[in-house]
Structure formats: structure tokens, C-alpha cells
Amino acid sequence: MEKVKISPFQMFSLIFxxxxxxxxxVGLGVQAKQDAWIAILIGMLGGIVLFCIYYCLFRQYPDLPLTSYIPKVLGKMIGYPVAVLYILYFIYIASRVLRDLGNLLFISTLTQTPLWVINLLVIFIIIYANYLGIEPLARTGEIFYFLHIFCVLMCSFFIFSSGLVKTENLLPLLENGWKPVIKTAFPLTFTFPFGEMIVFTILMPYLNRPHLNLKTGLFAMLISGLILSYTTALNIAVLGTQKLETSIFPLLETVSKVNLGDFLQRLDAIVISMLVIGCFFKISVFTYAAVIGSASLFKKRKNPAMVIVVCLLTLAASLLNAENIQEHIYIGLKIVPVYLHLPFQAGIPLLLLIVMLIRKKIKTR
Incomplete structure (x- = not known):
């Protein structure tokens, strides 16, 4: 672990x-059609329960990241392989986000640039961010948090001012009952993005006031969940459910429709900037967690070589994990949530907590 500390607001900004x-x-929760925004809120509540489990684990080992205390709980024979799997999991999810970002830039702006070139340029920035460490990244997050909120407010103002919002697209509410909403929330919106908070079990020891980890995490999840739900509802109100289901990047399409007096148009650049910033921080956090997880597990100091290896693995996986964007989306919706997210986000942490509680009870007796 690096000998650095970050403030609660810096942690809040990173989580947000x-x-x-x-x-x-991407179109989050579109499987629930016009009730997608409700599925996001339900997924957020499930994610909050998971985060409470992560905090309980952290309380038992407040100075260690996840990959260090797994062998202590499960034993070295089982614990070390599981910890290595978590490192690979972080790298793989980082590669998926990098692929999302590469696809976005390729489709929207850099149409003549090969995907591997775009991803390579992004990974260079990620390497630099990882090399500097969590403290500069968290300080940068403070600035971009306010910028992000400003962009959300500004885009909302322009969308409403253009008269694009049609509230009837959000009706009828719960047309097919709760079943499609619950089915979308679990496992889709539950695991992505809220269950991905498992990565912050690596970063929790860095908070300078450890007792605020729970409040900081829950508040950040609540604010981000409400914004994601609001954004999805806005996309539905502007595009309608049919257009939303077929759109690869709905928010981009929503903002591209803004037209104020044939003067203010094409606000795509603002949205693309927001998306690039968000993806940059998400990739940086996942890769940094993989680096620190590896360093703590193998009792090594974080070094540039380790950062480069992790980031290059992320780059390679982003180019190899799917042949095209359709396959990438299919894997993300059908395979990853069930076979990767659920075990790593819910199954193993719950097992760790149960083993901890049993050991504690035996020790008390």
C-alpha cells in the first residue's frame, strides 16, 4: 500500500x-422499457446493501486491501488463487470500459481512426495516472466532479428549452407489472454499475478518516444513482422506448437533437467530454486497484513496471474480448453479469463475511 491518504470529499468524487x-x-436498464429509470433505482438499493457488506469486511481489516485479507480469511491454499482472480477481474472490467470508450470515440468523432490506436492513446494517459498514484487522481476528481454536475445541468436546460421532452413516453407506468423491472434490476443494474463498488475495497484504507467510508460511499452511490435514473428517464422522454432500445449511445443521440433557434446546435462535444471523463476515472480506478492488489498480494512495492504490465493487459483484453460492438454488448448483457459480476461482487464477499462471523463466534466461545 502507498503511504498516502485522501479526504472524504475526494473519495466521494472518485466514487461518483x-x-x-x-x-x-450505454442504455442502462433499457430491457425494462419506459420503466428503466425505476430498475436503476432498485439496482441502486441492492448495490447499497452490497456496499454495507464490503464495509463490514473492511472493518475487520481496516489497514488491508481486499486481496490481502482474502488469504487470511480463506487460508492460503484457497485465498491466494481467489485474490489473483480478483486482480484479473479488475483488469477485465477495466478493459470492457476501455472498449466502451474506444467505441464511443470511434463512432462519434474519430471515425477514420482504428480502434486499437484510440485505445492505445487512452491507455497511455491511464498509465500516467496510475504512475502518479491515488492522491493526484483523487484531487483531479474533485475538479471534474463539479464540472460534471455543471454539464448535466446545462445539457438538461438545453434539452428542456428545445421542447424535446415528451413525458407521455414515460407512460404507462409499470405497464407489464413489476416482473420486467425486477428482472432488469437483478442482475443487470444491480451489478452494473453499483455492484462494481467491490473495487473500492482496495481503496478504503486510503481514506484519512476510515469511519466515514460507509457514509461517503452510500452518499456517492445515492447521488450517482439518482443522476443515472434521471438521465435514463430523460433519454426515454426524448427518444421513446423503441429508439432507446436500438441506440448504442442514447445520451449522445438525445443531446444531438438540441436545436435552439437554429443557432445553438450540436452539443455532442459536451456529452462526449463528460463520457470520456467518467470512463477515464473508471478505468483508472480499476487498473489502480489491480496494481495495488498485485503489490499487496505478492508483498512488492508499487513500481512503474507493474503499472505498465497491468495497463498493457487491459489494452490487449479490450481489443480481444469481442470481435465487434454487437458481440461486446451481448457479452456485457448476457454473460458478464451472471458469470462474473454476481460471483465476484456478491458471492465471494458474502462467503468471506460468513466465514468471518463464524470464526468470531468460535473465538468468543
Missing amino acids: LFEIGSAVV
Whole structure:
């Protein structure tokens, strides 16, 4: 672990930007049609329960990241392989976010640039951010948090001013009952993005006031969840459910429709900037967690070589994990939530907590 500390507001900013990250890029919860915004709120509540479990684990080992206390709980024979799997999991999810960002830039602006070139340029910035460490990244997050909120307010103002919002697109509410909403919330919006807070079990020891980890995390999840729900509702109100389901990047399409007196148009650049910022912080947090997790597990100091290896693995995985954007989206919706997210975000942490409680009870007796 690096000998650095970050403030509660810096942690809040990191979590907020991380949660918004790539979730605002893709059509989150569109399987629930006009009730997608409700599915996001339900997923957020499930994510909050998970975060409470992560905090309980942290309280038992307040000075250690997740990858260091897994072997202490499960034993070295089981614990070390599980910890290594978590490192690989962080790298893989970082690669998926990098692929999302690369696809966004390729489709929206850099249409003549190969995807591997875009991802390579992004990964250079990620390497630099990881090399500097969590403290500069968190300080940068403070600035971009306010910028992000300003952009959300400004885009909302222009969308409403253009008369694009049609509230009837949000009706009828719960047309097919609660079943499609719950089915979308679990496991989709529950695991992405809220369950991905598992990565902050690596960063919790860095908070300079450890007792505020729970409040900071829950407040950041609440604010980001409300904004994601609001953004989704806005996309539905502007595009309608049919257009939303077929759109790869709904928010981008929503903002592209802004037209104030044939003068103020094409606000795509603002949205693309927001999305790039969110994805940058999400990739940085995942890769940094993989670096620190590796360093703590193998009792090594964080060094540039370790950062480069993790980031290059992320780059390679982003180019190899799918042949095209359709396959990438299919894997993200059908395979990753069930076979990766649920075990790593809910299954293993719950097992760790149960083992901890049993050991504590035996020790008390």
C-alpha cells in the first residue's frame, strides 16, 4: 500500500465519477422499457446493501486491501488463487470500459481512426495516472466532479428549452407489472454499475478518516444513482422506448437533437467530454486497484513496471474480448453479469463475511 491518504470529499468524487463512468454511455436498464429509470433505482438499493457488506469486511481489516485479507480469511491454499482472480477481474472490467470508450470515440468523432490506436492513446494517459498514484487522481476528481454536475445541468436546460421532452413516453407506468423491472434490476443494474463498488475495497484504507467510508460511499452511490435514473428517464422522454432500445449511445443521440433557434446546435462535444471523463476515472480506478492488489498480494512495492504490465493487459483484453460492438454488448448483457459480476461482487464477499462471523463466534466461545 502507498503511504498516502485522501479526504472524504475526494473519495466521494472518485466514487461518483466511477459510478457515472460508462453507465451513462450505454442504455442502462433499457430491457425494462419506459420503466428503466425505476430498475436503476432498485439496482441502486441492492448495490447499497452490497456496499454495507464490503464495509463490514473492511472493518475487520481496516489497514488491508481486499486481496490481502482474502488469504487470511480463506487460508492460503484457497485465498491466494481467489485474490489473483480478483486482480484479473479488475483488469477485465477495466478493459470492457476501455472498449466502451474506444467505441464511443470511434463512432462519434474519430471515425477514420482504428480502434486499437484510440485505445492505445487512452491507455497511455491511464498509465500516467496510475504512475502518479491515488492522491493526484483523487484531487483531479474533485475538479471534474463539479464540472460534471455543471454539464448535466446545462445539457438538461438545453434539452428542456428545445421542447424535446415528451413525458407521455414515460407512460404507462409499470405497464407489464413489476416482473420486467425486477428482472432488469437483478442482475443487470444491480451489478452494473453499483455492484462494481467491490473495487473500492482496495481503496478504503486510503481514506484519512476510515469511519466515514460507509457514509461517503452510500452518499456517492445515492447521488450517482439518482443522476443515472434521471438521465435514463430523460433519454426515454426524448427518444421513446423503441429508439432507446436500438441506440448504442442514447445520451449522445438525445443531446444531438438540441436545436435552439437554429443557432445553438450540436452539443455532442459536451456529452462526449463528460463520457470520456467518467470512463477515464473508471478505468483508472480499476487498473489502480489491480496494481495495488498485485503489490499487496505478492508483498512488492508499487513500481512503474507493474503499472505498465497491468495497463498493457487491459489494452490487449479490450481489443480481444469481442470481435465487434454487437458481440461486446451481448457479452456485457448476457454473460458478464451472471458469470462474473454476481460471483465476484456478491458471492465471494458474502462467503468471506460468513466465514468471518463464524470464526468470531468460535473465538468468543
